[in-house]
Amino acid sequence: MRKIVLASTSLPRKQILSKSGLKFAVRESSFEEDMTLRMSPEKLAEHLSAGKARAIAENCSDALVIAADTFIAYKNQKLGKPKTAKRAAEMLRMLSGKRHKIITGVTIIDTKTGKTLTFHETTKIFMKKMSPAEIAGYVATGEPLHKAAGYALQERGAVFIKKIDGDFFNAMGLPIARLMDELKKFGVRVF
Numbered sequence: 001m002r003k004i005v006l007a008s009t010s011l012p013r014k015q016i017l018s019k020s021g022l023k024f025a026v027r028e029s030s031f032e033e034d035m036t037l038r039m040s041p042e043k044l045a046e047h048l049s050a051g052k053a054r055a056i057a058e059n060c061s062d063a064l065v066i067a068a069d070t071f072i073a074y075k076n077q078k079l080g081k082p083k084t085a086k087r088a089a090e091m092l093r094m095l096s097g098k099r100h101k102i103i104t105g106v107t108i109i110d111t112k113t114g115k116t117l118t119f120h121e122t123t124k125i126f127m128k129k130m131s132p133a134e135i136a137g138y139v140a141t142g143e144p145l146h147k148a149a150g151y152a153l154q155e156r157g158a159v160f161i162k163k164i165d166g167d168f169f170n171a172m173g174l175p176i177a178r179l180m181d182e183l184k185k186f187g188v189r190v191f
Contacts (some may be wrong), residue, residue, distance in 0.1 A: 001023065005064070008028070011132045022188070024066075034138075041101070044071075062111060063110075064109070066106070066109075067107050068104055070104040070170075072125075074098065080149075082151060088139045092151065093132075096129055097127060102122070104174065106118070124166055154172050
């Protein structure tokens with residue numbers, strides 16, 4: 001089995017990839033994300049994942065590097081991590097009672113051959129209407145500050161999710177079923 005490197009320290013991504021049974025190393029990418037680039041959300045997710053993968057691939061020999069980038073798209077906005085309580089509350093008010101998309105770009109690089117594959121997956125999320133008190137209480141937990149669009153659907157933010165249309169694991173940060181299909185093109189099999 002080839003050496004596999006996950007170019008992410010995201011706990012949900014590590015947990016999801018572990019479900020496949022593959023053995024892998026984890027390395028944090030030094031790539032700086034720029035959410036202001038003028039690209040469609042899908043192209044931006046792919047671009048960011050490719051940048052993360054390349055930053056790790058430069059220092060790996062004979063490995064498969066996997067990188068991902070996830071964010072929320074709502075109308076014409078791309079919502080990353082709010083980082084402040086005020087911004088988290090703004091994002092949650094904006095999404096309250098609305099539908100939005102979670103987009104994950106994924107890149108796989110074979111550092112031995114240079115073969116690269118990049119794709120994206122989209123999941124639609126329907127949020128319930130949240131009261132100002134619910135938003136304030138959730139923001140006060142601190143959970144929203146480091147989560148795309150200010151919520152984590154696999155954590156306490158789950159109480160605000162009305163419906164999911166698409167890959168649940170993609171919404172958590174890694175579309176595992178699609179990733180396993182794409183890894184077959186690199187000779188990786190889990191069964």
